[in-house]
Amino acid sequence: MTTATDSSRFDRFFFAHDTDSDGHVDWSDYERLVAAYLDAAKADRAGHRAAALKVTFQMWWMELLRHAQVQGQRLSREEYTRALQALLVDTSRFNMLEGLAHAVFDVLDADGDDQIGRDEFQALLRALKVPDFAAADLFHALDTDGDTVLSRHEVVRAVREFFSSPEDNPSGGIFFGVA
Secondary structure (H helix, E strand, O other): OOOHHHHHHHHHHHHHHOOOOOOEEEHHHHHHHHHHHHHHHOOOOOOHHHHHHHHHHHHHHHHHHHHHOOOOOEEEHHHHHHHHHHHHHOOOOOOHHHHHHHHHHHHHOOOOOOEEOHHHHHHHHHHOOOOHHHHHHHHHHHOOOOOOOEEHHHHHHHHHHHHHOOOOOOHHHHHHOOO
16 A cells, blocks of 8 residues: 555655656656766766666666556656556566665765765765755765765665655655655
8 A cells, every 4th residue: 555655755756757857757767867877976888887777777667667557668657656666566576676776876886995975975966956955964864874985785775765664755765866
């Protein structure tokens, strides 16, 4: 059963991914989102990390389309949120949510030290057009062990919590552009 909090969260997810604000999500929206991540990390677009991020988002998109059960290649807000709900509870395949979290982490870890520092995190926020004043609070909320960097575990946990927490606005959505 979907709660009012879930519906609000799914709507925010939709609007963050409708990158051209046309009322639908299609693959071109995800291409723009991938480009924003790559720009934030100053990643080589021909490199392995960039390719892995793009392929993971392509898998995510194909799974959304599969769960939406539509004929076309774009999803309205209602179709998107219904498909997202189904995708999140589908245990028959690879865990797409965690796979996407790992791919995003790999790209954001621009210096390859297996952690996301404040500078790398702030670059993401700038690329996703999140106001600078929110950066410190978001980083602090995500840095659960207080070591001033975000570990892979902290990022994956935060993404997981974004969809499972009873809180109205868990901070893990930021990794998908949801502020």
